[in-house]
Amino acid sequence: MNNSDLNSVSMPDAGSFDFAQFPDEHGRFGEFGGKYVAETLMEPIAELQAAYARFRADPDFVREFETDLRDFVGRPSAMYFAARMSEAYGAQIWFKREDLNHTGAHKINNAIGQALLAKRLGKTRIIAETGAGQHGVATATVAARLGLECVIYMGAEDIERQQPNVFRMKLLGATVVPVVSGTCTLKDAMNEAMRDWVTNVDNTFYIIGSVAGPHPYPQMVRDFQSVIGTEARAQMLEKTGRLPDAVVACVGGGSNAIGIFHAFLNDENVTLYGAEAGGDGIETGRHAAPLSVGRPGVLHGMRTYLMEDNDGQIIGTHSVSAGLDYPGVGPEHSWLKDLGRVNYTGITDVDAMSAFHDVMRFEGIIPALESAHAVAYAKKLAPLYGKDKIILVNMSGRGDKDINTVAKLEGISL
Amino acid sequence: MSRISPLFEQLRAQNRTALIPYLTAGDPTPGATVGLMHALVGGGADAIELGVPFSDPMADGPVIAAAHERALRHQVGLRHILDMVQEFRQMDKKTPVILMGYQNPIEAMGIANFAQRAQAAGVDGVLTVDLPPEEAHGTAKMYAKANIDPIFLIAPTTPINRIKIIAELASGFVYYVSLKGVTGAQNLDTQALAARLHDIRHECALPVGVGFGIRDARTAQAVGHEADAVIIGSALVQIIAEFGAGDAAPLQQKVQAFMAEIRHALDTQ
Numbered sequence: 270m271n272n273s274d275l276n277s278v279s280m281p282d283a284g285s286f287d288f289a290q291f292p293d294e295h296g297r298f299g300e301f302g303g304k305y306v307a308e309t310l311m312e313p314i315a316e317l318q319a320a321y322a323r324f325r326a327d328p329d330f331v332r333e334f335e336t337d338l339r340d341f342v343g344r345p346s347a348m349y350f351a352a353r354m355s356e357a358y359g360a361q362i363w364f365k366r367e368d369l370n371h372t373g374a375h376k377i378n379n380a381i382g383q384a385l386l387a388k389r390l391g392k393t394r395i396i397a398e399t400g401a402g403q404h405g406v407a408t409a410t411v412a413a414r415l416g417l418e419c420v421i422y423m424g425a426e427d428i429e430r431q432q433p434n435v436f437r438m439k440l441l442g443a444t445v446v447p448v449v450s451g452t453c454t455l456k457d458a459m460n461e462a463m464r465d466w467v468t469n470v471d472n473t474f475y476i477i478g479s480v481a482g483p484h485p486y487p488q489m490v491r492d493f494q495s496v497i498g499t500e501a502r503a504q505m506l507e508k509t510g511r512l513p514d515a516v517v518a519c520v521g522g523g524s525n526a527i528g529i530f531h532a533f534l535n536d537e538n539v540t541l542y543g544a545e546a547g548g549d550g551i552e553t554g555r556h557a558a559p560l561s562v563g564r565p566g567v568l569h570g571m572r573t574y575l576m577e578d579n580d581g582q583i584i585g586t587h588s589v590s591a592g593l594d595y596p597g598v599g600p601e602h603s604w605l606k607d608l609g610r611v612n613y614t615g616i617t618d619v620d621a622m623s624a625f626h627d628v629m630r631f632e633g634i635i636p637a638l639e640s641a642h643a644v645a646y647a648k649k650l651a652p653l654y655g656k657d658k659i660i661l662v663n664m665s666g667r668g669d670k671d672i673n674t675v676a677k678l679e680g681i682s683l
Numbered sequence: 684m685s686r687i688s689p690l691f692e693q694l695r696a697q698n699r700t701a702l703i704p705y706l707t708a709g710d711p712t713p714g715a716t717v718g719l720m721h722a723l724v725g726g727g728a729d730a731i732e733l734g735v736p737f738s739d740p741m742a743d744g745p746v747i748a749a750a751h752e753r754a755l756r757h758q759v760g761l762r763h764i765l766d767m768v769q770e771f772r773q774m775d776k777k778t779p780v781i782l783m784g785y786q787n788p789i790e791a792m793g794i795a796n797f798a799q800r801a802q803a804a805g806v807d808g809v810l811t812v813d814l815p816p817e818e819a820h821g822t823a824k825m826y827a828k829a830n831i832d833p834i835f836l837i838a839p840t841t842p843i844n845r846i847k848i849i850a851e852l853a854s855g856f857v858y859y860v861s862l863k864g865v866t867g868a869q870n871l872d873t874q875a876l877a878a879r880l881h882d883i884r885h886e887c888a889l890p891v892g893v894g895f896g897i898r899d900a901r902t903a904q905a906v907g908h909e910a911d912a913v914i915i916g917s918a919l920v921q922i923i924a925e926f927g928a929g930d931a932a933p934l935q936q937k938v939q940a941f942m943a944e945i946r947h948a949l950d951t952q
């Protein structure tokens with residue numbers, strides 16, 4: 270990290286460029302996105318796209334979504350000034366408190382939106398993939414509430430490290446299917462969910478948990494999550510009278526990041542930062558940072574930056590955080606990277622763990638390990654910005670689910 | 684022109700149904716593949732679909748997905764598979780070879796580069812499961828230039844207007860996926876199939892191959908009544924899986940016998 274990072278962002282023809290116009294009609298963000306799926310899914314996806322376009326413009330649907338966000342999720346989520354952390358880090362650190370949402374993460378915003386869509390489409394069965402289990406819990410929650418059958422695909426390795434969430438899903442009545450193919454993590458869970466979907470497409474709605482997958486998912490999930498940034502922008506203006514200088518979010522598939530970035534994309538003076546999982550360090554190859562070192566390719570229905578070998582095989586990822594352990598990323602992020610609108614950096618496990626402890630001890634908040642990556646990035650940026658500058662961090666989720674992982678890493682048995 | 688259209692013309696003249704087996708290249712071992720291809724032809728295969736293993740075979744069921752994993756344990760990549768086709772071509776200049784797989788390994792090689800090398804190796808068609816016509820315009824052009832047929836899937840969910848779009852871009856034949864689901868699925872409804880093929884033929888002049896759910900001589904015969912080609916994947920891959928990576932000769936015999944049985948059923952309908 271050096272000072273030039275702060276000035277490296279050039280707005281693509283700011284003013285005339287409206288980020289909200291994307292994706293285009295083909296589901297493209299520049300060269301990224303699209304619909305790379307088997308023929309069996311093309312028509313269901315076209316139907317989903319049409320339904321989403323219809324409901325998005327339907328005041329009844331929007332009202333129901335907003336009511337659920339308010340009364341069930343507890344929105345708007347708080348905007349919190351982290352005073353002691355600001356003192357320690359050297360810039361004004363604010364948290365957008367998605368960790369306070371019902372079920373403990375931003376994932377619920379999207380799960381509610383898609384479940385409402387599923388219900389209106391008359392689907393009786395919901396499936397989802399999950400990594401950290403947060404999206405699985407959110408999906409199981411909304412399925413329980415709407416009385417829909419729910420099946421969650423989860424990598425066997427992730428089941429191991431996210432036991433509390435697995436149990437939560439089961440309590441909510443969901444079936445959790447362990448995925449033992451490939452690397453037994455999030456990408457394989459997504460493969461398995463796609464297989465289920467293609468087989469049961471008549472009665473089943475696939476609730477994808479991030480801004481990934483074929484069009485219209487990246488757009489739809491972004492729209493449902495953009496409530497984060499819309500609220501944050503207004504709250505910032507209200508509380509400080511100005512916009513933040515920087516916004517930082519962690520990037521797994523990229524939904525909390527797009528969610529908070531989107532309202533700020535057209536604000537030239539707000540610099541945006543995405544923290545990918547740097548794992549053991551980018552130079553070790555053991556990480557999950559496709560935007561930092563990947564190359565464009567096709568996976569899970571989208572063209573996007575991927576971690577792959579020379580033969581085009583997707584390579585195994587590593588991160589302490591199950592929710593960031595994904596070799597791809599939402600296509601809009603790939604586009605924002607190439608446009609230079611967002612700066613993406615890998616944050617190592619070690620730095621994330623250190624930030625995890627900082628948040629606990631300075632602020633009395635247990636952050637999700639995913640969100641701790643964003644905090645760690647803010648820690649690096651703070652001295653470059655200085656104490657008069659505002660850095661807004663998306664606290665995407667709470668870390669109760671992670672305490673077993675943390676204990677294990679630190680050699681403590683609970 | 685590739686070898687595919689002449690094959691279908693010849694079969695039509697003989698009033699025969701094409702038999703197209705699928706196997707994953709490099710399964711059980713890279714060294715076994717060319718021998719297995721010859722054995723398939725020996726047993727009566729008219730063309731061969733050669734699977735290109737991918738780390739994330741989303742559209743494949745457990746049997747073929749496991750074959751991809753076995754092949755990848757040997758680091759089999761697209762370049763090795765082109766070498767296999769080239770080796771196969773030294774003895775067999777006639778049987779069409781169709782590569783079937785996912786887009787990412789092809790893009791990693793570079794589409795134009797791949798098309799050129801595939802042509803040189805003797806590949807006739809490429810079926811990319813996750814490349815629907817909407818995303819395939821550029822790719823299809825490059826294949827056409829290299830005399831490679833882009834093979835497209837038509838699914839039970841494909842509406843008539845999409846069949847038209849597919850027909851415009853496809854050459855060689857089209858592949859009707861007889862079931863909703865992944866490869867290896869069960870329960871084929873031949874009556875519904877006949878109705879569907881009727882609709883497809885109305886929109887598309889190309890021969891229609893049918894795959895997914897064809898497991899044995901009986902199902903092959905039933906489908907063969909309706910289709911221009913029957914495609915057999917998981918059932919064959921299962922035989923290979925059960926055999927494991929032993930001596931080449933007995934596996935080749937097994938595979939050849941399995942083909943011969945189906946060939947016989949198709950020719951005596």
Ligand SMILES: Cc1ncc(COP(=O)(O)O)c(C=O)c1O
Binds near residue numbers: 374402665667
């Ligand atoms: C708390 C939290 N933050 C972030 C993520 C990463 O997902 P995304 O990048 O889509 O926000 C997850 C995923 O499980 C999560 O649980």
